[in-house]
Amino acid sequence: MPTRVLIVGAGAVGAFYGSRLATTPNILVSALCRSNYKVVAQSGFRVSSPKFPDYTFHPEHTFTSPAEARNAKLHWDYLLVSTKALPDVSDDSELLEGLVGEGTAVVLVQNGIGVEAPYLKRFPGVTVLSAVTIVSAAQPEHGVIKHNRWTRISVGPYLPHLDAGGEGAKQSDAEAETKGKAFVEMLKQGGINDAEVYDHAGLQFVRWHKLAINSAMNPSSVLSGGSGNQAMSSDSELSRHLLGVMNEVLETAPKVLGKPLPTKLAPAEKVLESTRKNSSGSKPSMAIDWSEGKRMELEVILGNAVRLAREKGVEMPRCQSMYALLRMAQENREAAKSSKL
Numbered sequence: 277m278p279t280r281v282l283i284v285g286a287g288a289v290g291a292f293y294g295s296r297l298a299t300t301p302n303i304l305v306s307a308l309c310r311s312n313y314k315v316v317a318q319s320g321f322r323v324s325s326p327k328f329p330d331y332t333f334h335p336e337h338t339f340t341s342p343a344e345a346r347n348a349k350l351h352w353d354y355l356l357v358s359t360k361a362l363p364d365v366s367d368d369s370e371l372l373e374g375l376v377g378e379g380t381a382v383v384l385v386q387n388g389i390g391v392e393a394p395y396l397k398r399f400p401g402v403t404v405l406s407a408v409t410i411v412s413a414a415q416p417e418h419g420v421i422k423h424n425r426w427t428r429i430s431v432g433p434y435l436p437h438l439d440a441g442g443e444g445a446k447q448s449d450a451e452a453e454t455k456g457k458a459f460v461e462m463l464k465q466g467g468i469n470d471a472e473v474y475d476h477a478g479l480q481f482v483r484w485h486k487l488a489i490n491s492a493m494n495p496s497s498v499l500s501g502g503s504g505n506q507a508m509s510s511d512s513e514l515s516r517h518l519l520g521v522m523n524e525v526l527e528t529a530p531k532v533l534g535k536p537l538p539t540k541l542a543p544a545e546k547v548l549e550s551t552r553k554n555s556s557g558s559k560p561s562m563a564i565d566w567s568e569g570k571r572m573e574l575e576v577i578l579g580n581a582v583r584l585a586r587e588k589g590v591e592m593p594r595c596q597s598m599y600a601l602l603r604m605a606q607e608n609r610e611a612a613k614s615s616k617l
């Protein structure tokens with residue numbers, strides 16, 4: 277039996293990793309699209325990458341809506357969710373209604389903190405794999421995937437009952453761990469050599485570590501008028517701010533997760549140092565979303581961390597200030613948009 281994967285939110289990240297899985301024997305990858313449906317259904321995804329020769333990825337099935345995907349009545353081994361995480365706009369776990377079957381694992385490849393909870397709430401008992409990637413990829417036009425650099429993706433089962441104060445281990449944990457390992461093996465077979473597997477706690481630290489970078493770079497870029505990563509990290513005053521935000525997040529993570537920060541995670545100074553050397557001119561996605569008038573991933577990159585920390589009696593003043601300012605800016609813009617309608 278082939279392994280069937282459905283990409284839910286087939287944009288830059290989903291189509292890139294999905295296309296790599298599709299290169300391996302016995303893995304059939306389909307895509308649930310939205311605005312890119314017509315192009316993808318007709319011509320597939322054209323993928324360019326510095327790591328792989330150019331190729332075209334034709335999904336086994338291309339669906340235009342969740343209803344169409346449900347009507348196909350296929351069994352999905354993995355539902356690879358890679359929409360932008362915008363819980364203030366939509367609960368994307370709803371897209372999976374009727375697609376989760378016996379043994380289906382939901383793999384969330386999204387930035388931010390707290391992205392997993394809505395899926396476990398809607399589908400109690402389902403295997404949720406949490407995945408964090410440092411890839412740089414874009415979809416500059418429908419059906420065109422530009423992989424710019426990096427491939428690393430970290431995957432681990434999401435088992436919140438193991439957290440301090442949780443119910444403790446369950447029998448199904450082993451199955452989730454096995455699914456996580458199998459998914460990483462599949463990625464490796466697809467040429468993602470630095471796919472790596474973690475346990476629940478380890479992956480949550482990787483998430484917080486990526487959050488430290490995202491919560492520093494993304495909002496600061498918007499608030500500084502769309503500055504690039506290298507420019508921000510090379511500016512004497514702004515780099516102090518970035519360091520302050522990253523350290524705030526890295527100091528908060530152990531207080532929320534109840535364990536010390538693993539030493540293998542790069543300290544903030546090291547992250548900034550390598551950002552200064554990156555001359556690609558790249559800008560954080562939040563700045564691009566803001567400049568295109570789109571909603572930003574504010575809740576998962578700032579709001580959830582601020583709230584989780586507050587529940588533990590910890591304030592995150594740098595993140596909180598950026599969150600409050602940007603949330604209001606976004607609300608004002610949305611209000612202005614609707615008053616024009």
Ligand SMILES: NC(=O)c1ccc[n+]([C@@H]2O[C@H](COP(=O)([O-])OP(=O)(O)OC[C@H]3O[C@@H](n4cnc5c(N)ncnc54)[C@H](OP(=O)(O)O)[C@@H]3O)[C@@H](O)[C@H]2O)c1
Nearest residue numbers: 285286287288289309310311358359360386387411412413
């Ligand atoms: N791009 C990167 O380099 C990168 C790196 C690391 C992490 N990430 C994270 O990965 C996640 C995905 O990012 P991305 O850059 O791949 O975003 P993206 O290119 O915007 O892709 C998201 C895709 O989801 C689709 N989508 C959203 N809602 C949908 C719905 N209801 N039904 C069907 N499709 C839907 C979007 O369709 P429409 O085009 O119609 O909106 C789009 O094709 C985010 O959390 C991001 O922060 C991205």
